[in-house]
Amino acid sequence: MSTAYEIPEVIDRREGPYGEVVLRRHGELLQIIANGCFLMDTSDGRSERLLVDAALRALDDRPEPNVLIGGLGVGFSLAHAAAQPRWGRITVVEREPAVIAWHRRGPLSRISADALGDPRTEIVEADLVAFVNEISATFDALCLDIDNGPDWTVTEDNGSLYSEAGLASCARALRPGGVLAVWSAQPSSNFEETLENAGFQQVRTEEIPVARGVPDVVHLGVRPG
Template sequence: MSSYHADTPEPLDRRDGPYGEVALRRRGPHFEIIANGTFLMDTADGRSERMLISCALDALDGARGAHVLIGGLGVGFSLAEAARDRRPGRITVVERERAIIDWHTRGDAPLAPFAGEGHSDPRAEIVHADLIEHLRTTENRYDALCLDIDNGPDWTVTESNDSLYGDEGLDLVERTLADEGVLAVWSAAPSPAFEARLRARFARIEVIEVPVHVERGLPDVVYLSSRV
């Protein structure tokens, strides 16, 4: 019988890649992804990650056939929500970490169950690429851009992601967003400076707060933005 304690993380895999170290570990019944020694996400809840998708689709006024981009595969909650919904016509998931894709698709694929029907959904594809580079080079115009690649605009996984939340990144977002499209950005805490940048560019802004465990205090936040 294992002496593993529920409060002690059990390492499952660790990879060194072009953006640093990424690791998967288990804590009790839950899985955690750690990037460069920083906690990134786990499978304990997922409400705000699902809301990132559902609120963006609701903001499209029920339009069917929408092309949805999910920035960051993570543990799969956002992909699961998109696949559960009949409104998307295409679902493109952009993930830069090969390890995270493998944890969903290879071997015993420990994270696959958390993506729901996403991996078997014919509407969905996973693109192995850096999100900023994808936005810079894609010819697609997305109806919904749902971004969750960091702990938020003020707490990025790597310095190279900082530009996504500044003027350069928002220029790319506007270039790839359909005229009546919706931008949804997940954050682990409110970011007044990022909200101000959104308000300077978009006509419609909604800030959705999702309460989390009391010990952490600050709520998760989903920022919804559109031109109309």
Template sequence: MVLRRHGDVLQIIANGTFLMDTSDGRSERLLVRAALDELRRGPHRAAPRLLIGGLGVGFSLAQAADEPEWGGVTVVEREEAVIAWHRDDGPLSPLTTAAQRDPRTHIEHADLAEYLRRGDGLFDALCLDVDNGPEWTVTEDNGSLYSPAGLAACRDRLAPGGVLAVWSAQSSPTFQEALRNAGFHRVRADEIPAVRGVPDVVHFATKPA
């Protein structure tokens, strides 16, 4: 896991693969905003709880902290180096200092798949941003997150009517079918225009109420 500076932009490189940078956080922010919008379509929830899989450069966390409706925001990050880059005067700390000071925020150093299997409480929304998508994982073991067992764990950690949102570099009809097979409904993929190249995608799925 490497943090590389390219001009004014900081880039996270994982196993030699570009993962994300600080140039444009629209899709990461939209991931969180859209998950909240999906929740609002259902019955009112007082202080919904959000689980974010992957801290990255911090755009998703910053967006969540900017929204007062969230009652709690937990971020699960496997890489200790990534957390350190956000701590104190780390190179990424300017992006998340305010969010980390928010009493609703908790950053958990853990493997997301293991954290989900622990079953420590339910969340109203789960936003995954740990790979370039279900078919383009950073490490081979991340593939378990998108397997039937991994999707079942995601479903089980959501409260009834809860929303799963998964960031991806491309749409995946196969993944959408896997979400339906895992018991989710209202499955769809929304495109997010990118500054360059093809649009990013966020896959959405809802746990039945």
């Protein structure tokens, strides 16, 4: 049944460390809203799955690669990664305690319960920008889905992640030959150049067709070996 004319129901509303986060039900869909900005819902998950798949394809035949997923969201990226036996350690960094709680004990557990029970999975409550600045050469893949794209961030502080300096920090978190995959709700005209200036190679953009409007995309870059 269509949800177009239904009024969303607020399931939970919390004040988090970065502002208000809300979980809503809109018909059969669950939606996450941060400071009044729509982030994502449970309508599809195709984009999140392609984000993970694109990163895995770029790693060729590397055995049991470790992946860092930036943003738990509604759980599609985590669930898809955990459903693939080829991945090794799966680390998810999420800065909102409410989102983690909604997965562990709330309505979003219907998507992520199996993945959270997977021994490869680790959930880290942290700000991704700070996290990548503190680690080095740890992961084979870094999948970012914490904003609506490089040009449409949830908070102003996130903008630093998509700068040359921020992307250089992402590169340092990757092992040689590791891949960075960044989801975006629309193509970013300058982002490929910024990735190259930050030292990434094999930079490209994969489109994800949507029912209406501009395609979603995944921007990809590889840390030199």
